[in-house]
Amino acid sequence: MQRFTLVGLVLLNLALLAMLAVVTFGNPASAFAFGGQARGEYVAISGTIAGTKTPVIWIVNQATQEVVSFQFDSQRDVLVGYGYRNMNDDAIAIKRSRQ
Numbered sequence: 001m002q003r004f005t006l007v008g009l010v011l012l013n014l015a016l017l018a019m020l021a022v023v024t025f026g027n028p029a030s031a032f033a034f035g036g037q038a039r040g041e042y043v044a045i046s047g048t049i050a051g052t053k054t055p056v057i058w059i060v061n062q063a064t065q066e067v068v069s070f071q072f073d074s075q076r077d078v079l080v081g082y083g084y085r086n087m088n089d090d091a092i093a094i095k096r097s098r099q
Contacts, residue, residue: 040064056082 040063049056057079058069069082 060087 040061043060043062045058045060046055047058052071054071054074056069056071058067060067065087067085067087069084070079071082072078073080
């Protein structure tokens with residue numbers, strides 16, 4: 001009985017070692033959003049807009065070159081969407097205007 005237990009433990013350890021090697025040396029995982037697009041890298045910037053007292057947060061998605069802005073509404077205790085821009089579209093429009 002002990003021989004079967006020892007053989008079983010050795011096989012289990014070999015299987016665990018193989019799984020550890022696959023996880024360690026395999027391809028790194030990459031997350032994908034719905035629709036197959038890669039997840040973005042984000043940068044958040046805070047600032048103010050002339051004429052307002054509430055600070056604004058701009059969040060830039062570097063992968064898709066999109067910017068969204070939010071302001072905090074303290075009365076409702078929520079972030080409110082303030083605006084959206086696609087920087088690629090803006091760059092194309094600027095390029096066309098200079099031609």
